[in-house]
Amino acid sequence: MSTARPTPEATPDDESPAERKGARTRRRILEAARRVFADVGYERATIRLIATAAGVDKSSVIQYFGTKQGLFREAVHWDIPTAEVAAEDAEQTAANHVRGMFAAWAADPNSPMAVLLRTSMTSEDAAEILRAHITAQSTDAIAATIDAPDARLRAALAGAMLMGIASQRYILKMPDLKDADVEDILRLVGPAMGTLLDPKSG
């Protein structure tokens, strides 16, 4: 299966045909769930609606994911590859973050991060997952690389700024941002992030 993406649902070679079919069904349910959550929000999405969108029985969704909350958590889960993103200086690390975020958001308008952000605007349950996820994966990780006072606040501000840029470019499609060249954005944002994250280098 050379076209399989390296997701947690990717199937190792030693799985049986039934296990592979199960993994495909799971993946199809997760993709349908992201579409439905993005379209109607967390509160209005139902397991029935998601099952219909995925073309499976409601019982299959329950079998694989249990509850709507369990399904949502898996559907919007993503890992920031913190170790891969880390570079020698803060400006380069920030640039790597931007590249990774842009690539994920450009590849799929219903990427886990985009769906979680959109649903968080109207659902406290979704917002709670977003808070925990961003704090653990972004703020903690960036703060650990900062050698300056207010490391946590600097890291949280940097994360908020990057999410502001990504959401205005990909979700809100602001005219001056949606078609801008990624390299132009990096060239302008990089030094500003450097000032925030590594003030001594400025």
Place this chain on the structure above:
Amino acid sequence: MSTARPTPEATPDDESPAERKGARTRRRILEAARRVFADVGYERATIRLIATAAGVDKSSVIQYFGTKQGLFREAVHWDIPTAEVAAEDAEQTAANHVRGMFAAWAADPNSPMAVLLRTSMTSEDAAEILRAHITAQSTDAIAATIDAPDARLRAALAGAMLMGIASQRYILKMPDLKDADVEDILRLVGPAMGTLLDPKSG
């Protein structure tokens, strides 16, 4: 009426009691509309729901605002006091923008800007209003003050960054941002904005 806020609906002294009552009703409908749009989104909000929330007849809402779209446009309209915000240097201008945004968002969780941003995440109609508004009031205005290449892109990035910070602080309530001191945020964000908006001063 010393408690009246200086909104477009504020009544001059020479208005009749009937006109003053009309202005109060209008204001009550606008406040209820912001609550309803924020809670259920643009698509699901109905004039009936908003009339109920405001404690008025559906016919009054139609009389004052015509359509749901007309009501929405007025409910989420705000003016950035561009002339007042403009300062000698870009860093100070950005700081003034942050102060103004934070004050508006802190004063009312359903401020016009917050409601428009939240509804834009799930409604293309709302997103179109947001795009036009931010481009005209923020990007154009900030770009006009920038004396560097890529002025429009710099201005759009600055606006996106500030909205990212405001939305993560006030809507998503990120733990590292929600209780942070405004002066601490300004102290860290100001130089980064200066680097972006006025690169020659760095």
